[in-house]
Amino acid sequence: MRMMAGRARRKTGKLALRYAAATIVTIIFLFPVYWLFMISFKTPDEIFHVPPLWVPGEIQFSNYWVLFKDGDVKVIWNSLVVAGTSSAIAMLLGTFCAYSLARFNTGGENLAMWIISQRMIPPIAVVFPIFLIYVYFGMVDTYAGLILLYTAFNLPYVIWMMRGYIVDIPLELEESALVDGCTRWQTFWRVVFPMARTGLMATAVFTFVFAWNDFLFALILTRTEVITFPVMLTHYFGGQSNFWAKIAAMSVLGTLPIFVAVTLMQRYLVRGISLGAVKG
Amino acid sequence: MAEVRISGLHKYYGPVHALKGIDLTVGDGEFAVFVGPSGCGKSTLLRTIAGLEEEDGGEIRIGGQVVNDMRPRDRNIAMVFQNYALYPFLTVYDNIAFGLRARKVGEAEIKKRVDDAAAMLGITALLERFPRQLSGGQRQRVAIGRAIVRQAQLFLFDEPLSNLDAKLRDEMRGEIKRLHKDISTTMIYVTHDQVEAMTLADRIVLLRDGRIEQQGSPLELFERPTTGFVASFLGSPSINLIPAKLVRRGQAAAVLLASGEALELPEARAAGVDAGGERAVILGIRPQHLGHAVGGPAAPGMARVSATVDLIQPTGTRTYVTSRIGGVPVTAELDAHDVHEQGAVLDYEVDMSRCLLIDPATDKVI
Numbered sequence: 001m002r003m004m005a006g007r008a009r010r011k012t013g014k015l016a017l018r019y020a021a022a023t024i025v026t027i028i029f030l031f032p033v034y035w036l037f038m039i040s041f042k043t044p045d046e047i048f049h050v051p052p053l054w055v056p057g058e059i060q061f062s063n064y065w066v067l068f069k070d071g072d073v074k075v076i077w078n079s080l081v082v083a084g085t086s087s088a089i090a091m092l093l094g095t096f097c098a099y100s101l102a103r104f105n106t107g108g109e110n111l112a113m114w115i116i117s118q119r120m121i122p123p124i125a126v127v128f129p130i131f132l133i134y135v136y137f138g139m140v141d142t143y144a145g146l147i148l149l150y151t152a153f154n155l156p157y158v159i160w161m162m163r164g165y166i167v168d169i170p171l172e173l174e175e176s177a178l179v180d181g182c183t184r185w186q187t188f189w190r191v192v193f194p195m196a197r198t199g200l201m202a203t204a205v206f207t208f209v210f211a212w213n214d215f216l217f218a219l220i221l222t223r224t225e226v227i228t229f230p231v232m233l234t235h236y237f238g239g240q241s242n243f244w245a246k247i248a249a250m251s252v253l254g255t256l257p258i259f260v261a262v263t264l265m266q267r268y269l270v271r272g273i274s275l276g277a278v279k280g
Numbered sequence: 281m282a283e284v285r286i287s288g289l290h291k292y293y294g295p296v297h298a299l300k301g302i303d304l305t306v307g308d309g310e311f312a313v314f315v316g317p318s319g320c321g322k323s324t325l326l327r328t329i330a331g332l333e334e335e336d337g338g339e340i341r342i343g344g345q346v347v348n349d350m351r352p353r354d355r356n357i358a359m360v361f362q363n364y365a366l367y368p369f370l371t372v373y374d375n376i377a378f379g380l381r382a383r384k385v386g387e388a389e390i391k392k393r394v395d396d397a398a399a400m401l402g403i404t405a406l407l408e409r410f411p412r413q414l415s416g417g418q419r420q421r422v423a424i425g426r427a428i429v430r431q432a433q434l435f436l437f438d439e440p441l442s443n444l445d446a447k448l449r450d451e452m453r454g455e456i457k458r459l460h461k462d463i464s465t466t467m468i469y470v471t472h473d474q475v476e477a478m479t480l481a482d483r484i485v486l487l488r489d490g491r492i493e494q495q496g497s498p499l500e501l502f503e504r505p506t507t508g509f510v511a512s513f514l515g516s517p518s519i520n521l522i523p524a525k526l527v528r529r530g531q532a533a534a535v536l537l538a539s540g541e542a543l544e545l546p547e548a549r550a551a552g553v554d555a556g557g558e559r560a561v562i563l564g565i566r567p568q569h570l571g572h573a574v575g576g577p578a579a580p581g582m583a584r585v586s587a588t589v590d591l592i593q594p595t596g597t598r599t600y601v602t603s604r605i606g607g608v609p610v611t612a613e614l615d616a617h618d619v620h621e622q623g624a625v626l627d628y629e630v631d632m633s634r635c636l637l638i639d640p641a642t643d644k645v646i
Contacts, residue, residue: 175332176365178352180379180430190382194369 033255039248040064047244063249072246075232076253081143082228083211086150091204093151094158095166099192101159102166103174112163118156127220134221141223149221150211157210158203165199166192201268205261212258229254282343282433282466283308284329289338291324298324300490302338306468306483311460314470315477316487316513323438325487326470330436331355343433353382358427359436363443364419366411366426372398373407376425390429397425400462401455417448424459437469441476453479474514478502486510506645508638511564517613519636520570522563522606526553526637526646535563535637537606543583546633553637553646561646564636567600570612573627581633589624601626 039047040063042056067073097115100106107114130149131140139145169192177187193200215230222231233250236243262269284306291299299321306312314322327333329340331352340347347355358379366375373394380390398404401421411419420440427435437456441449457480460467471477477484478498485495494501494510505511511519525536533550534542543563545553578584587603587610594600594616602611603626612628637646 170363170365172361172363172365173367175330175352176359176361176426177378177382178332179330179355179357179359179436180426181353181382183351183353186382190378191367194367197369 036248036251039244040252042245044245063245064253067246067249067253072232072250073253075227075229075250076257078143078226079212079228079230079254080257082146082150082226083208085143086147086154086211087204087207089147090151090154090158090207091200094155094203095162095196095200097155097159098162098166099188102163103171112160115156116160119153119160123153123216127216130217131220140221141225143226145221146218146226146228149217150207150214154207154210158207161203161206162196162199165196165203169195198268201265205265205269208261209258212254283341284312284434284466284468285341285344286325286329287339289325289328289340290336291321291328291333292336298490299328299335302492304485304492304495306466309464309466311457311467311469311480311482312485313477313481313483314468314485314487315472315474316493318472319489320487321490322470322472322485322487326436326438326468329434329468330357330359355434356432357434357436358430358432359438360420360423360427360440362439364411364423366419366422368411370410371407372403372409372411372414372422375411375422376407376429379426379430393429393431394425397428400428400459401425416444417452420444420452421455424456428459428463433466435465435467437467439471440469442471442473449476456480475516478514484514486513504645505636508562508564508636508643508645511636511638511645515566517567517600517611520565520567520605520608520610521638522565522608522610523640524561524563524606526559526561528553528557535561535632535635537563537585539604539606541585541606543585543630543632545635546581549633549635560640562638562640563606564638564645565610565630566634567611567613569631569634570610570614571629571631572612572614572618573629578629581631583630583632585628585630586625587628589622589626592622603628 038054038056041059041061042053043060043062046053046056101112101115134140134145139148173191173195174187177191178184182190212228213230214228215234218228218231219234222228229250233247233254236246236250284304286302286304289299289302289304290297302321302325314325316322324333328335329342331347331350335348342355342357367378370378376394376397377390380393385393394407395404398407401424403418403421403425406414406418406422411422414422420443423440440456441452444452453476456469460480469476469480477486481498483495484498484501486493486501488509494506496504498514501510502514505514508521512521523538527534527536527542528550531547531550533545533553535545536542573582573584585605587605589601589603590609591602592599593602597616598613599616599618600611601614602609604610605628638644639646
């Protein structure tokens, strides 16, 4: 009896220790985010206050208001359009390609490998040729230009990931649907699509995040019209001084869509990532 | 309902010749079982009939119509798969309704057919559940339900029971047989289990290495196999095959075992074999045709052999007793209460009128 009680106590102790460690790690990681949020609500005086203020005197939105008044928030919209559209196109095309690779062994053994190898090129190495091509076709500083680029960059990733998920779907499910009265096309929509839902969601989040976070291409290929959020952020770092209030507010605005997306998809992400990890 | 007529069917997988000229007719309303060891082509044949594999030669007719160039959906067939192939994201009801919806059947008609099938299979209470909430047997019922509602002209089963445990398998086997009696649709069933083949089939089609080795009713194959392969595939425990010599003296003939015993063939059998003097044979005796010899002289057609009991395997009703006869282990199926001690010498009575003589060179039954 005493031994059992001892074991239970040791177990509780271990658990408490684990929670303590987890809490400390969480605080360390979350602190910069917290600080960013706080700055976005502070007045200029509070931002530069010594010693630093943990919380602003009052929550005020003037930093955000400035972004709206100057029209700077349009960059969030630009990012949404570019990232959203390119992810949607990449997901659609990529999943079809993946299905073809997985089920019809299109291109034999090597095509799939070649496709993923496209992702291994350092982006900076191709920025200059792409820029020249874009200038030639008049696609610099257009939605279409960025969407095309991000679609192209995300496609190999989508194909590779979705191929893994589709290979995992038991072939009999599709065969059963074919015998039961579906065409190939119907089989894809009615069986493969719902079966691959987890993978689709997880992959879609990653493609969206890639396009959302891209700085390099957006910097080179935009001027004034379709500036995305990361590029805009750099405009606030001045030669003489930095607009900390704007930086913070814009960063918060830029983080929100990703935060919302990940929260909504969390259920799929956890399973999707681990599935993808095994499949590689 | 429909007749299936296959002629000269060939199928290659790269360099592998999987089906080597299959000619086969399955009658309207017949229950045909394709059986054979793994790799014999039975599943390939079924999948080719379904249209899931493309043939490389030959013709398939279902209900008189050539279906070679038809998509699976246009062949009006229903298929039950080994792993059930239920859609995990759909309820049982939606799983069963899936094929009907794909064919744009009205919802009222769908409901009627699903309810009927569910009642028939005793799964009405499960209609709102998801496949993951079902046991193996229940899943198999749903898979069969999905086939029933289609009212197809041909049912295909691809080893539907091999994922179930033994008890459930026996139960479902009975249900499938009853189902065939009730709806009397033409059915083709693939299995590697000879018990399933024997119990279910109107016609067994035994395949070996891409060819039909023999086909016919279960009893025909069991009692009159044309090759040693067929003889040893059907029956449990499997037939004893003893290398021996066939010796003929005038009208009489006997089988001479390596251990020296001569087993006289009954006159009727002896007349049928033409052995000029002596030839090598394999003597095939089913365990059921070996008995425990008691008193008196051997009955007509019976031969006697004594051997030491090596192994006893009781099953409850019957006991399998193994001894070395003619240099090989031979199993006899005896009464449970013919109690025998291991190591004891036992007198066996061999029913020579039912033995098989197999040519060792060609594997053909003489």
